[in-house]
Amino acid sequence: MSTLCVPSQVPSVAEDCEQLRKAFAGWGTNEGLIISILGHRNAAQRKLIRQVYAETYGEDLLKVLDKELTSDFERVVKLWTLDPAERDAFLANEAIKKWTSSNKVLVEIACARSPKELLLAREAYHACFKRSLEEDVAYHTSGDFRKLLVPLVSSYRYGGDDVNLTLAKTEAKLLHQKISEKAYSCDDIIRILTTRSKAQINATLNQYKNEFGSDINKNLKADPKDEFLALLRATIKCLVCPEQYFAKVLRLSINKLGTEEGALTRVVATRAEVDMKVIKDAYQKRSSVPLEQAIAKDTSGDYEKMLLTLIGHGPE
Amino acid sequence: MSTLCVPSQVPSVAEDCEQLRKAFAGWGTNEGLIISILGHRNAAQRKLIRQVYAETYGEDLLKVLDKELTSDFERVVKLWTLDPAERDAFLANEAIKKWTSSNKVLVEIACARSPKELLLAREAYHACFKRSLEEDVAYHTSGDFRKLLVPLVSSYRYGGDDVNLTLAKTEAKLLHQKISEKAYSCDDIIRILTTRSKAQINATLNQYKNEFGSDINKNLKADPKDEFLALLRATIKCLVCPEQYFAKVLRLSINKLGTEEGALTRVVATRAEVDMKVIKDAYQKRSSVPLEQAIAKDTSGDYEKMLLTLIGHGPE
Missing domain, CATH: 1.10.220.10 (Annexin)
Incomplete structure (x- = not known):
């Protein structure tokens, strides 16, 4: 579900490092060359590039990027390059x-x-x-x-798929009761959301929907301006449907008067190699515009190129 | 600081397994043989023995011990054999x-x-x-x-030795203030004890002593019967002076009318390979009797032999 495009024939790490070194050399920086290399390498490859770059040139690649690049482009390249x-x-x-x-x-x-x-x-x-x-x-x-x-x-949640359905029913009721009492920060809600496995929470929230006829996040919207409720809703979405959560963050960041680069950069850099394909689908379904089109409209220059590269619509 | 004695020439794992198999064979069990093997192997060696035993005889060594041994001896051998x-x-x-x-x-x-x-x-x-x-x-x-x-x-505390002395002073004051208010379960006390590194907590408690002239645990004894205060004191002792904590657990368990095997077994099985030498010193200093003597007086049979073996005073 990654949108990263790694060429079938990847140059050697030494070659990549040499090319990057060239991109930084002399007056001006060759941003296109940087994108064409770092924008097409996976986490393990980037890690190796950083390591060999430091061994070969005695400099931390991150520090060089810091020195050579600026603003939004700098941030997305640096975030992306990090392990x-x-x-x-x-x-x-x-x-x-x-x-x-x-x-x-x-x-x-x-x-x-x-x-x-x-x-x-x-x-x-x-x-x-x-x-x-x-x-x-x-x-x-x-x-x-x-x-x-x-x-x-x-938390270090249990990562397996095992689900206890009896427990799911009990805890769905407990959640509903506490939410009805507006006891949003009570020990039980916090305990369930912070300690149960993702599979178990998913089962509990399905029970919640079956039994009480509505999505839990609908019931956590009593006051749309309440930041704690917003955090609870984000917690639930990140646990059970991260793709939809991130699609929404993208939507809000791009639709703002002036794109909010912070969130856009963060979501692309952290999800490109994880589930960006699904996020793109979710985005398009809800916004009726493909993500690449929205990004191309709202951003420009090397920053735009790097973002499009990471979501699989780069220049090459 | 371990009291475990591993012979300089350890038999092969296959030999150990064969000997153990012999110890279980026929009528009766050869407890002495079990002690002479498992009581003289370190964690890595015991792990390998369990693995090879299962491969060779198709049985989990733990389950065999369960079947062949009984009561306190069974428990100490099983706890010890576990990774x-x-x-x-x-x-x-x-x-x-x-x-x-x-x-x-x-x-x-x-x-x-x-x-x-x-x-x-x-x-x-x-x-x-x-x-x-x-x-x-x-x-x-x-x-x-x-x-x-x-x-x-x-918690996954930072494990380094870096200490922030300014912070230690501030948090020592904060602890003292909250303890004076008898707010023993307040957010601040819990936060400091559950998240700071051991080195940082040690520095904070030293500042506490310097500034307020008494050990924090003295100030946490307002009501000697309060179980929560006892848990706070145990937390602090386990963080900064585990050897003294365990020496005290041993003292209380041995001095009871009828030794409390649960605690005695647990402390010996969990600390023999860690810091039992220091615990023994702390025990003797406070009880004026060597630990091995106290154990020999209060326990008997194979259980006694196994305990003495693990604290470095076994029959061989």
Whole structure:
């Protein structure tokens, strides 16, 4: 479900590094060459390129990109080049440092990754920041937000498909009861959403729909301006239908007066290699415009080229 | 700091398996032979023995031990034979199923292991029980106990030695303030104890002592019968001085009218390969009797032999 196009004949890592070195050399930077290389390599290949580049030229490729590129193009290339776990650690740290109650990045990292991927992000966080992810989240948040976010980022959910249907029924009722009481941040709702496996939560929410006739997220919209409710809805969507969640983030970021590059860049860089094909389908279905067309209309230059490359509609 | 004695010339795994098979054969079981093998092999060697035993005889060694051995001797041999991560998963599950507020096993597993070891225990828990550790803890506990235990078992603390002294001073003050207010289960106390690295917590507690002239655990003894306070004290001891914590558990379990085998067995099986030498020193210093002497006085038979073997005073 990745939209990344890796050529059938990939040049050697040494060649890739040499070409990148050329792209940075002299006056001006050859952005097209950078896109044609990094935009067509998978995570393992990019990791190797970074490693060999550092060994060959004694410089961290990330730092060189930092120096040579600017603005939105710089951000998408850098995010993309990072190893997925390191990228999550970086995005999480950024989100924590400038945390606002409307920020959904921590929820994405905690819920739209596999349990193992979240663990790798936490490991990368240790290595990059000499602290733990949950430590920083707990320190910089408070109240209901802390109550939800700390267990979310600390979770190591069971990853199997086993489902306990009796439990699903009981917990669907419990969720419904607590939501009816508007006890949105009660221990039970938090416990279920932060500890149960994705398969189990999916079963519970199906039971919820069967028994009470509506989607749980509809019932979590009592006050559309309530940021905590918005975070709960994002948690649920990232756990059970991440593609739809990300399609919506794209829709909102592109439809804004002036595209919101932050979200657009983040979603493309984090999902291209995961489920971007499905996200594109979901986007087109809901917006009646193909994603590549929407992006081409709202962005320009090398930034546009890199985004289109990553979603599978690059110049080559 | 391990008390395990592995002979300089270890027989091949196949030989060990053959000898074990012999020990189980016919009428009666040769307990001495079992002790002489399993009691003198490290975790990696025992793992290999289990693997080769299953391949050779088509039976899980653990199940055979279950069938052939009885009571306290059975339990210590089985706990010891388990891989450390699996053993922790097993002990944690047992503690959750028969959870009482005085049970400290979850705290031991969450705090007296390295961050990586706790992670491996959580992985083993997935594999053994098809659920996550934090999921079961959250489901089976409540109130203040849940508030402390869930983040404790979910933590993946930073494992480095880096310490922020300014933060240590601030958080020492914060802890003191909250303890003075008797707000023992407040968000701040829980956050600091469940997310900070062991090195950072150690620095904070040193600041606490310097600034306020007493050990934090002294101040957490307002009501000696309060089980939550006891759990907080155990948390702190397991984080900063696990050897003293375990020496005390041994002291209490041996001094009871009738030794409390549960705790004695658990401590010996989980610490023999870790820090039993230091625990023995701490025990002797405080009890004026060597641990081996206390164990020999209070236990008997094969159980006694196995315990003494694991703490380095076996028959051979």
